Amino acid sequence: MSKTANAEPNLIRNFCIIAHIDHGKSTLADRLLEMTGAVADRDKQAQILDSMDLERERGITIKAQTATVDYLAKDGKIYTLNLIDTPGHVDFTYEVSRSLTACEGALLVVDATQGVEAQTVANVYLAADNNVEVLPVINKADLPSADYERVCIQIEEELAIDTTHAIKCSAKTGMGVPDILEAIIHNIPAPVDTREQPLRALIFDSWFDTYQGVIVLVRVVDGQVKTGDQIKMKHSNKVFEVQKLGIMCVKAFPRDSLSAGEVGYIIANVKDVKDSRVGDTICHANSEVDALPGFKKAKQMVFAGIFPVETNHYESLKDALAKLTLNDSSLSYEPETSVALGFGFRCGFLGLLHMEIIQERLEREYNMNVIFTAPTCVYIVETTKGEELKVDNPANLPPPTSIAKFSEPVVKATFHMPQEHLGTVMSLLVERRGVQTKMEYLSQSRVMLQYELPLNEMVFDFFDRLKSISRGYASMDYEFLCYKESDLVKLDILVNGEALDALSCIVHRSNSFERGRLLVKKLRGVIPRQQFEVALQAAIGSKIIARETLSAMRKDVTAKCYGGDISRKRKLLDKQKEGKKRMKQVGSVEIPQEAFMAILNLSDVE
Numbered sequence: 108m109s110k111t112a113n114a115e116p117n118l119i120r121n122f123c124i125i126a127h128i129d130h131g132k133s134t135l136a137d138r139l140l141e142m143t144g145a146v147a148d149r150d151k152q153a154q155i156l157d158s159m160d161l162e163r164e165r166g167i168t169i170k171a172q173t174a175t176v177d178y179l180a181k182d183g184k185i186y187t188l189n190l191i192d193t194p195g196h197v198d199f200t201y202e203v204s205r206s207l208t209a210c211e212g213a214l215l216v217v218d219a220t221q222g223v224e225a226q227t228v229a230n231v232y233l234a235a236d237n238n239v240e241v242l243p244v245i246n247k248a249d250l251p252s253a254d255y256e257r258v259c260i261q262i263e264e265e266l267a268i269d270t271t272h273a274i275k276c277s278a279k280t281g282m283g284v285p286d287i288l289e290a291i292i293h294n295i296p297a298p299v300d301t302r303e304q305p306l307r308a309l310i311f312d313s314w315f316d317t318y319q320g321v322i323v324l325v326r327v328v329d330g331q332v333k334t335g336d337q338i339k340m341k342h343s344n345k346v347f348e349v350q351k352l353g354i355m356c357v358k359a360f361p362r363d364s365l366s367a368g369e370v371g372y373i374i375a376n377v378k379d380v381k382d383s384r385v386g387d388t389i390c391h392a393n394s395e396v397d398a399l400p401g402f403k404k405a406k407q408m409v410f411a412g413i414f415p416v417e418t419n420h421y422e423s424l425k426d427a428l429a430k431l432t433l434n435d436s437s438l439s440y441e442p443e444t445s446v447a448l449g450f451g452f453r454c455g456f457l458g459l460l461h462m463e464i465i466q467e468r469l470e471r472e473y474n475m476n477v478i479f480t481a482p483t484c485v486y487i488v489e490t491t492k493g494e495e496l497k498v499d500n501p502a503n504l505p506p507p508t509s510i511a512k513f514s515e516p517v518v519k520a521t522f523h524m525p526q527e528h529l530g531t532v533m534s535l536l537v538e539r540r541g542v543q544t545k546m547e548y549l550s551q552s553r554v555m556l557q558y559e560l561p562l563n564e565m566v567f568d569f570f571d572r573l574k575s576i577s578r579g580y581a582s583m584d585y586e587f588l589c590y591k592e593s594d595l596v597k598l599d600i601l602v603n604g605e606a607l608d609a610l611s612c613i614v615h616r617s618n619s620f621e622r623g624r625l626l627v628k629k630l631r632g633v634i635p636r637q638q639f640e641v642a643l644q645a646a647i648g649s650k651i652i653a654r655e656t657l658s659a660m661r662k663d664v665t666a667k668c669y670g671g672d673i674s675r676k677r678k679l680l681d682k683q684k685e686g687k688k689r690m691k692q693v694g695s696v697e698i699p700q701e702a703f704m705a706i707l708n709l710s711d712v713e
């Protein structure tokens with residue numbers, strides 16, 4: 108086993124697995140590790156590469172991780188395979204692209220029962236941009252509805268990838284997996300031997316470890332790095348000394364050096380993940396080499412307020428956020444004050460899924476009881492005085508009279524779906540102010556649509572609607588396109604005559620009346636009745652556009668148990684107390700978490 112010695116470049120294969128979500132990427136990664144003996148069966152956890160509990164539960168890979176394994180090929184040689192697992196969701200596209208840059212090849216996993224989907228296409232484009240050799244693998248061949256031939260035709264037609272050597276496999280049963288290992292050896296190029304050149308290593312993942320500080324995963328592109336070396340991060344321009352380095356093979360294996368073509372970890376007393384961002388280049392401290400191309404700072408697309416339910420938990424929330432950002436350089440936070448909710452934080456996320464993950468981690472890992480306000484995107488406002496403001500919080504919007512120009516972010520969204528759902532998906536897109544830029548029949552039964560779509564509309568319950576109207580068959584991918592001027596207004600919600608800043612949102616004028624009407628209706632359903640009457644109103648500026656009344660009532664949860672069983676009564680009261688925890692006392696009215704998110708899902712209100 109070559110865990111202690113550097114591998115010869117011609118015996119190394121660096122590859123990752125790309126796939127649409129749920130097509131079996133993690134299952135295949137596990138199977139490859141198992142078949143190369145990296146893990147004994149008894150050590151096998153549900154999914155080895157998804158290390159965080161949360162990921163295992165949600166079945167989503169959040170952070171790219173890697174594993175080095177040795178493989179005795181049929182030609183009798185032992186190869187070092189570096190498998191880089193990549194995140195599968197649109198929010199993490201940048202990380203996928205960096206992982207691809209670290210590889211010479213990619214296994215393109217396509218579910219034999221589903222075929223090519225939006226993210227399959229997006230990932231193939233990313234691979235092409237990075238000159239990565241793509242090997243098609245048609246997975247889930249064990250399922251009766253698997254249609255290998257149809258999927259091969261689709262891959263040829265829609266992706267222009269030759270499927271002569273496509274491999275039929277089942278990551279679940281292991282069928283076809285040995286062929287994949289041989290194909291990796293024969294079809295993915297070995298790294299170029301640049302061991303004699305000055306050091307350049309690409310960071311494709313980094314995270315904070317309480318004991319070791321920041322751990323970075325790198326692909327050494329040129330030269331060699333040794334323990335004790337002084338290294339510099341090109342973009343953060345900081346110098347560190349390499350304390351430890353090595354390779355990852357489910358566990359870490361220390362080494363003295365890593366050389367060109369290899370993939371491994373470096374620990375260098377880095378304290379902040381922001382100093383070792385994904386995409387940055389590591390070189391020797393005194394070296395003048397150019398940075399590797401493609402560095403980008405992850406861009407936050409949505410923002411939301413996070414407030415502790417109990418005001419005295421502000422400091423612990425701050426600590427929890429500080430710890431989360433140690434590991435996640437794409438999460439940002441800064442203090443925010445809301446008239447209604449008090450002191451909290453305005454946080455920036457890569458996308459809606461990223462936000463959901465942070466919400467769950469705060470609750471689960473840090474035991475925080477928090478209120479999230481509805482997410483918004485970043486608007487650009489030009490004031491009548493000629494100033495340009497970036498607004499990520501409706502509460503910070505200047506008064507309408509001083510707004511000269513209001514612009515919103517627009518994304519380029521690509522959809523793939525069976526033809527029978529075309530009509531409903533198109534009407535949803537029209538309703539969401541989408542502008543069609545392309546429509547293509549990929550085959551007789553599958554269609555691709557391309558739209559310019561305001562991000563503002565995607566924030567409002569778009570993914571769920573798309574899924575439900577297409578019965579799960581439409582898939583989408585999106586990327587930021589540009590800012591466009593738009594007729595936007597701030598929709599305020601008044602509770603008993605007082606505007607509740609945390610419930611305000613920015614909407615397009617054309618659907619502001621409808622949204623306002625539905626929102627107050629929905630709020631009437633989610634805010635529990637109080638001991639007095641509560642008026643719920645929607646307003647644009649000083650104009651009230653909708654009103655609902657929440658009639659007074661004391662909610663007696665025990666009313667139903669007429670049997671008088673005291674333990675049952677207690678249980679119900681405890682339950683009510685539990686339910687109250689996630690309520691925020693705003694003025695004299697108690698408002699539950701649900702109310703702050705009500706705007707996101709108005710489709711069930713009539």
Ligand SMILES: Nc1nc2c(ncn2[C@@H]2O[C@H](COP(=O)(O)OP(=O)(O)OP(=O)(O)O)[C@@H](O)[C@H]2O)c(=O)[nH]1
Nearest residue numbers: 129130131132133134166167168195247277278279
């Ligand atoms: N029948 C069958 N099911 C499979 C096979 N491969 C994966 N699955 C199942 O498909 C589901 C998704 O598999 P994952 O490996 O989590 O998919 P993924 O692409 O890694 O998904 P993300 O990590 O969320 O991007 C799981 O329920 C797997 O058990 C297969 O070959 N046959």
